Amino acid sequence: MDIYFPTKIHFADDAVEKVVGDISENFSSCLVITGGARTRGSSVFVEALRSLRTRLSSVLVIEGIHSNPREGEIIQAAKDARQNRPACILSIGAGSVHDAAKIVSVLINEDFSIEELTVERQGYNKIKNRNVPLFCMPSMVGTGTEISPASLVRIGHQKRIIFSPHLYPKAAYYSFKHIGSSDIELDVLTAFDSFAQSLEALTSQKANLWAEMYALAGIKNSLEGIKRLSVSGSSPSVWKQLSHASAQSLLAVANSSVGAIHALSDPLSGIYDIHHGRALALVAPKVLLANYEECAERYHVVEELISEILNLPKSMKLPEAVEAFLDGVAPNRKVGIPEIDLSDQGMARLIAESRNPDMEGAPKLLTDNEIESVFRSM
Numbered sequence: 001m002d003i004y005f006p007t008k009i010h011f012a013d014d015a016v017e018k019v020v021g022d023i024s025e026n027f028s029s030c031l032v033i034t035g036g037a038r039t040r041g042s043s044v045f046v047e048a049l050r051s052l053r054t055r056l057s058s059v060l061v062i063e064g065i066h067s068n069p070r071e072g073e074i075i076q077a078a079k080d081a082r083q084n085r086p087a088c089i090l091s092i093g094a095g096s097v098h099d100a101a102k103i104v105s106v107l108i109n110e111d112f113s114i115e116e117l118t119v120e121r122q123g124y125n126k127i128k129n130r131n132v133p134l135f136c137m138p139s140m141v142g143t144g145t146e147i148s149p150a151s152l153v154r155i156g157h158q159k160r161i162i163f164s165p166h167l168y169p170k171a172a173y174y175s176f177k178h179i180g181s182s183d184i185e186l187d188v189l190t191a192f193d194s195f196a197q198s199l200e201a202l203t204s205q206k207a208n209l210w211a212e213m214y215a216l217a218g219i220k221n222s223l224e225g226i227k228r229l230s231v232s233g234s235s236p237s238v239w240k241q242l243s244h245a246s247a248q249s250l251l252a253v254a255n256s257s258v259g260a261i262h263a264l265s266d267p268l269s270g271i272y273d274i275h276h277g278r279a280l281a282l283v284a285p286k287v288l289l290a291n292y293e294e295c296a297e298r299y300h301v302v303e304e305l306i307s308e309i310l311n312l313p314k315s316m317k318l319p320e321a322v323e324a325f326l327d328g329v330a331p332n333r334k335v336g337i338p339e340i341d342l343s344d345q346g347m348a349r350l351i352a353e354s355r356n357p358d359m360e361g362a363p364k365l366l367t368d369n370e371i372e373s374v375f376r377s378m
């Protein structure tokens with residue numbers, strides 16, 4: 001068993017000066033990649049950009065990366081970046097911004113299509129150690145992508161995975177006072193990813209003692225943090241706990257894998273452009289039910305934790321407890337989602353695209369009928 005983790009992780013109430021200092025001490029130019037109007041207007045983006053501009057000779061900004069980042073916008077960003085040849089990249093935003101920035105960091109020096117970099121095309125054999133160093137500042141937390149060696153990209157209407165040990169960011173900076181949006185339910189659903197990742201890492205066939213250690217911490221901190229966020233609202237102290245949950249869940253996955261909750265969420269995000277955390281929340285309870293017998297022993301450990309943290313009856317089984325939790329913290333999670341095509345053809349596509357690399361390591365392979373019943377229950 002190898003343990004390898006090259007990304008420096010910095011936690012602070014205010015990490016702007018730290019990231020700007022680390023960049024300006026080592027590089028003379030920087031590409032800043034960010035999302036839409038929400039991140040562009042955020043204090044973290046405004047402060048970091050102002051400070052970088054006073055210390056570096058060149059700062060290029062590329063904005064407008066969408067949730068579930070699209071192939072076209074990443075290619076365009078890489079094209080613009082190539083003309084500028086930045087010495088490093090700083091990504092500021094939600095998970096998708098960091099996912100996009102990782103691929104830009106490769107394409108500045110390499111000539112591949114994004115399709116060629118996917119796991120299905122053995123992209124991990126093509127990505128060499130020539131990436132532009134990447135620094136990440138999450139404005140929302142949950143996915144842990146700011147410290148991960150993977151990038152999820154939307155190619156056409158499919159969510160695809162690109163992975164390489166060379167994609168690990170150089171460093172990630174959690175700046176508690178700058179995290180969170182004005183939409184608490186979106187923040188909750190984003191943070192729910194930490195719970196789903198920790199739970200899947202704990203029950204994966206690839207789990208080991210390190211995964212277990214991080215997964216149990218990730219489960220505890222994500223549940224407590226989400227509960228506090230939902231009850232008392234956003235605060236640096238809540239974001240401190242949820243930042244740790246995000247990093248812990250990723251460290252759990254890095255030593256294990258995700259599973260069917262992630263695998264089934266992928267077509268919902270790819271075909272219907274549903275936000276990652278929301279898609280996970282839509283499928284999680286029924287996937288847990290399908291896995292129950294296989295994972296009963298480990299689920300009992302989580303049931304104890306959930307009942308203690310959320311004051312739920314001890315007798316409540318995990319699928320029911322997670323549904324009750326979501327009803328409390330994200331009651332509108334099904335509002336406004338696009339109509340899902342459940343015709344024979346639509347279902348066949350959902351089932352086929354659920355059989356993706358995220359399913360590797362799942363405690364059991366779900367049957368077509370089980371996958372169908374998850375999508376029909378949403």
Ligand SMILES: [Fe+2]
Pocket residue numbers: 143193197262276
């Ligand atoms: Fe995730």
